[in-house]
Amino acid sequence: MGTTTASRRDHLVDTALKLFCKNGFRATGIDTVLGESGVAKKTLYNHFKSKDELVIAALQKRDEDFLSTIREVIARRTPEQEGDPRMAGVLAFFDGLHEWITGEGFNGCTFINASAEYPRRDDPVHVACANHKKLVLQLLQELLVDLKLPDPQLAARQVALLADGAIVSAHTAGDRQAALCAKQAARQLLENWT
Amino acid sequence: MGTTTASRRDHLVDTALKLFCKNGFRATGIDTVLGESGVAKKTLYNHFKSKDELVIAALQKRDEDFLSTIREVIARRTPEQEGDPRMAGVLAFFDGLHEWITGEGFNGCTFINASAEYPRRDDPVHVACANHKKLVLQLLQELLVDLKLPDPQLAARQVALLADGAIVSAHTAGDRQAALCAKQAARQLLENWT
DNA sequence: CTTGACGTAGACTGGTCTGTCTACCTATTA
């Protein structure tokens, strides 16, 4: 158990994120987070004004975790892609999704789930989710840059649709191969770009 | 206000569905549904054993509504599609999504949202969501049958990814043009099918 | 050594949740 102020905060956020992902945001009570993390209630409210602030902090953590993990997988698996090497980055991205989806404890996209539970568009939680999706879109645009497509933004948006669709399909419908299906679709889409 | 037993049940389900979609499932209490519908608590528990049963009933209603609405739009808008007429049905499907997304009170896919709030895969609510997605997949397969693709199941799954991605992107990221973006991607995907 | 910042432990408030129950009303049917 960490003793510094910062590490307690981090521990709280980590625990909260884990429980939010596993059981949902509204279904996870403050007391559950406290019990699991072994932190006092006062300490929580010393770091966060409200549960909503803790939710936001957990989403920020998840955003950082996701982006760094996916970048790591992309770096690791780009070399092993077949076909046009300019497309290898995007394809590796889908392999990253596949690893995540088939991995332990996958429970759908935290941000899609959060925006389902906080549906009001002006809710800070919902806004945080929209921001995350924007960052992923940016990442995809970077991955597509070498292809020098006539409309790279549109291409990135379409690939993002496939990615979100794969995550949702894996979670809601239980399709564990969704990311590979999306990878193939992305390849076909980009190979035949007009 | 209906007076028969059946109509009271229907009214309860309609009201519940509306509130669940607008505010979320866990965030919507039984009392809110009762207040909005003007029905007594005893009546609700006369028709449903628990809130979860009401949730399931609402999802069934939504399943029927969605499928009948989308079929209506497909019938209406298939004739106006450009290009290969064998593809017109699928393209009209995306126009249907676009109408829904840009319409009043769009709050994402009820089933994606529900499976976010009931994440356990064996939860009856989650199972109902998976079933709905299966039916949509079937519908897409029907729409693709004229194209006589070598792997119609895979094609339907890939188109379904675009559809789910569009719904999620519209809701979470607020992209109101997502369905049209997906429509274009679907066209490119299917035109260049190998 | 004292002070102050930060921690723990947990009682407590006021509210909400689901679900049960009593008491009464109404309409149809035997």
Next chain:
DNA sequence: TAATAGGTAGACAGACCAGTCTACGTCAAG
């Protein structure tokens, strides 16, 4: 007319919720 089914109204139980507060402990800096 009497019985029955199904409705309304709403009190109530028991659990859980977020958030506040008190009392006490610990440790590092002045």
